Amino acid sequence: MYKKLLIFLFFALLLYSCIGTDIVEDEVFPENLQITSAASSLKVGESFQFRAIYFGTSGKMEDVNLTWRTANPNILSIAQSGIATALDTGTTYVIVSTASISDSVTVTTGAATVVSETERRGTFAGLNSYDVEGDFILEQKGSSLELTFSGNFSATQGPGLHVYLTNNNNSVSGGVDLGELKANSGAQTYEIEDTELFNAYSYIMIYCQPFGVPFGLGTFDN
Amino acid sequence: MNTVYKISFAFILFIMGLQAHAGGGWPQPKNSGYFKLGQYGIIADNYFTPAGDIVDITTTGYYSTYLYGEYGLTDRLTAVVYFPFFSRSTLNQLEDSEGNLIQEGESVNSLGDTDISLKYNLINKSVAVSVALTLGLPIGNASGGTSGLLQTGDGEFNQMLSVEAGKSLGSEGKYYVSGMLGFNNRTEGFSDEFRYSLEGGAHFGKWWSILRMYGIKSLKNSSESFQPNNGIFSNDIEYVSVSPEVVYEAKENWGVSMGAGFAFNAKRVLAAPAFTAGIYLKI
Numbered sequence: 001m002y003k004k005l006l007i008f009l010f011f012a013l014l015l016y017s018c019i020g021t022d023i024v025e026d027e028v029f030p031e032n033l034q035i036t037s038a039a040s041s042l043k044v045g046e047s048f049q050f051r052a053i054y055f056g057t058s059g060k061m062e063d064v065n066l067t068w069r070t071a072n073p074n075i076l077s078i079a080q081s082g083i084a085t086a087l088d089t090g091t092t093y094v095i096v097s098t099a100s101i102s103d104s105v106t107v108t109t110g111a112a113t114v115v116s117e118t119e120r121r122g123t124f125a126g127l128n129s130y131d132v133e134g135d136f137i138l139e140q141k142g143s144s145l146e147l148t149f150s151g152n153f154s155a156t157q158g159p160g161l162h163v164y165l166t167n168n169n170n171s172v173s174g175g176v177d178l179g180e181l182k183a184n185s186g187a188q189t190y191e192i193e194d195t196e197l198f199n200a201y202s203y204i205m206i207y208c209q210p211f212g213v214p215f216g217l218g219t220f221d222n
Numbered sequence: 223m224n225t226v227y228k229i230s231f232a233f234i235l236f237i238m239g240l241q242a243h244a245g246g247g248w249p250q251p252k253n254s255g256y257f258k259l260g261q262y263g264i265i266a267d268n269y270f271t272p273a274g275d276i277v278d279i280t281t282t283g284y285y286s287t288y289l290y291g292e293y294g295l296t297d298r299l300t301a302v303v304y305f306p307f308f309s310r311s312t313l314n315q316l317e318d319s320e321g322n323l324i325q326e327g328e329s330v331n332s333l334g335d336t337d338i339s340l341k342y343n344l345i346n347k348s349v350a351v352s353v354a355l356t357l358g359l360p361i362g363n364a365s366g367g368t369s370g371l372l373q374t375g376d377g378e379f380n381q382m383l384s385v386e387a388g389k390s391l392g393s394e395g396k397y398y399v400s401g402m403l404g405f406n407n408r409t410e411g412f413s414d415e416f417r418y419s420l421e422g423g424a425h426f427g428k429w430w431s432i433l434r435m436y437g438i439k440s441l442k443n444s445s446e447s448f449q450p451n452n453g454i455f456s457n458d459i460e461y462v463s464v465s466p467e468v469v470y471e472a473k474e475n476w477g478v479s480m481g482a483g484f485a486f487n488a489k490r491v492l493a494a495p496a497f498t499a500g501i502y503l504k505i
Contacts, residue, residue, distance in 0.1 A: 017263065017285040019327040022314045129273030156272070159371050210313060210325070210371050211269070211279040 027173045029059040031101045035094065036199040038105045041114040042076065042086040048113065050082040052096040052103060053200045059167065059174025061200070067097050075109050086110075122204065122220040127170070130156040132206050132216020138198065145192035147178065147204065154185040160210040163190060165201040169217055172207050181206060246388030246400030246421070247350035249343035250294030258290040258479075260500030262306075266492035270461070270485070276493045280325070281314040284374075286334055290500075298343040302354070306334030309362060309374035330366025335359060335375035341386070349389045356382040356404075378410040382417070396425045412457050413444040430469040432481075437462040461488035467498075475504045 037051040056062045070076045070084065072092040078084040084094060086109035095104040105116075118140045126132045134153030139146050147163075155161065161184075166175030176197060182188040204218035250256060267281040288306040295301055308331065315327030341354040362375020384404030391397040399422045406415040421434040440458040467481030483496040 017283065017310050017312065017329075019312050019329055020265075020281060020314045021327070022267070022281050022316050024316055024318050024324060026319045128277045129271040129275050211282070212316075213269070213277055213279055 027059060027168070027171065028057050029055065029167070029174065031055065031057060031098075032167065033096065033098060033101045033103045034199055035096055035103050035105050036196050038094070038116040039084075039107060039113055040105075040116050041108045041110060041112055042084065043111060043113045044086045044089060044109055046113055047083050047085045048115075050078070050084055050094055050096070050105075051196060052082070053196055054098060054101075055167065055174060055200075061174070064098050069095050069097075070107075071095065076107055117222060120198070120220045120222050122218045124153065124155075124204070124206070124216050124218040126156070126216050127214045130158070130213075130215040132156065132218075136204060136218050138204075138220070140195060140198055143193075143195065145195055145198055147190040147192060149186075149188045151187045153187065155181065155206050155216055157184055158208050158213075158215055160208055161215060162207050162209045164205040164207050165192075165197060166203050166205045167201050169203055169219075170214055172205055172214075175201065175205065177209075246398070247343070247345075247352045247386045248388055249298055249341060249346065249350075249352060250292050250300045252294045252297045255291060255293040255505045256502060257292075257505070258500045258502040260288050260290060260479075260498055262286045262288065262496065262498045264492060264494055264496040266494035268493035270488040270491050270493050272458070272489055274487065274489050280316060282492065283310075283312040283314075285310045285312075286374075288334070292341075298346075300341040300343070300352075302337075302339035302341055302356075304337040306336065306362075306374075309334030311363075311366060311372040311374055313367065313372060326368075328367040328372065330363055330372040330374060332363040332366065332374045333361050335362040349387060351385065351387045354382075354384045354386060354404075356384065358382070376412075378408055378412055380406055380408045380412075382406040384417070398423050411444050414441045415439065415459075416441065428471045428477075430471070432467040432469065434465045434467065435462065436465065436483075457490075459490045461485040461491050463488075469502075477502055 032055040033052060035050060035052045039048045042048055052066055054062055054064045068078045068080055068082050070078050070092050075088050075090040075092045076084055076086055078094060089110045091106065091108045093104045094107050095102055120138045122136055124132045124134050132155040135150040137148050161181040163178040163181055164172040164175040165178065166172050178190045202220060205214055206216040207214050263285045265281060265283040267279060268276050269279045271277055286306040287308040288304060291303045293301050310329060310331045312329040313327055316324035318324055336359045337356050339354050339356040341352045343352045345351040358380040360375050360377050360379055364373050364375050364377030366372040382404050384402055386402045388398060388400030402419040404417040406417055408414055416439045419434060419436045421432065423430050423432040438460055440460050442458055444457055463483045463485040465481055465483040467479060469477055469479040471477040478501050480499045485491055
């Protein structure tokens with residue numbers, strides 16, 4: 001009787017203590033196409049490179065064929081590479097589209113070229129009853145981006161906290177991992193090599209990577 | 223940034239509630255003993271946050287094979303040992319729906335944190351009252367796995383003073399009730415704890431049915447500068463658990479037990495039932 005019980009306990013342990021597999025369910029996201037590099041004003045005679053990013057239903061960035069056009073080609077012409085040239089004064093739209101979705105920005109042609117915003121700001125708030133607070137700024141710095149948390153940043157201690165760019169306010173699906181959170185409080189900076197990401201995401205998430213728990217969400221104000 | 227983190231060890235505390243049915247306020251008579259070989263396990267994909275909300279987490283598990291023993295050094299003084307000689311902590315692998323690996327699973331195996339106690343019986347009449355000093359020896363792995371996230375111990379030496387009382391009821395002790403109040407002094411900057419339990423048992427033929435409530439309340443007195451390695455997981459843990467258990471007395475001197483523990487009103491612990499099974503021997 002002793003032996004049988006011991007054997008039972010042994011095999012129960014073996015079966016119970018194996019490393020299992022968790023399947024992360026696919027999330028379906030709405031398609032998203034965004035013009036990420038834009039000039040709000042363009043000097044007549046000058047050119048500017050417009051760029052756009054497409055997110056598929058998987059939430060991930062995908063390469064797709066983009067079609068560029070302007071609402072008034074007499075004022076502003078644009079090549080399929082996204083390079084636009086101001087031909088005359090006026091106001092028109094730059095439109096980019098895929099087979100199923102489009103995005104547009106207003107462009108004024110005239111005396112000067114003004115590149116749209118070069119910085120985005122936002123504020124953190126906690127999720128799932130964890131405390132995360134403080135301000136942040138995402139800036140274009142030459143050929144890269146720089147995400148800076150202000151000195152008033154603080155986050156609850158946690159295991160394996162990472163910083164993500166994401167378009168989902170409760171998951172990091174389709175997001176970009178910027179690396180491990182450098183400190184639980186105070187100013188800190190994360191460099192992002194791909195400038196295309198400047199306008200691509202709506203949120204900064206502080207995320208417990210090993211256990212898959214969002215700790216905090218930073219929402220861009222612009 | 224310190225990268226050494228640990229999984230909650232609060233669930234181990236369920237063991238204390240599950241294993242102690244030979245205890246209460248009653249001492250072991252001199253040269254008599256109660257020994258148990260037990261198996262404990264919990265698998266959780268939910269977690270109680272610091273506010274008590276339940277959130278989804280990557281599935282994690284803790285398993286322990288332990289020896290528990292009580293031995294009467296004198297008629298009043300009883301030595302108690304809880305020794306998890308094999309402890310295993312696991313974190314599941316993550317895959318997407320197409321089978322692509324998202325995150326490797328991992329595990330750590332080692333000895334677990336061990337408790338040794340001395341219990342002194344003050345009163346042994348219709349009500350038995352004892353006081354106990356329990357020392358928690360941090361011999362488990364406090365930062366296991368490639369990420370340092372898994373643990374089989376909390377890495378701190380704690381000392382708990384407790385008072386236990388028990389009373390037999392009915393003819394031939396067919397029923398009993400017991401309770402415990404304790405203060406757990408934790409080191410390494412962790413908050414101290416107030417612990418309590420209430421237990422009742424009933425004897426039917428060869429069966430004991432037991433229902434136990436066990437609780438932990440943090441005193442939240444860790445220093446403001448305290449930066450716990452294990453962040454959310456090991457400091458200021460709180461919960462109340464209810465643990466039903468059945469014991470089958472196969473013979474006069476040995477039997478088997480099975481039980482489960484369910485935590486509620488909890489903070490910073492895994493949100494899943496814990497299970498235990500064991501074989502005990504009385505000498």
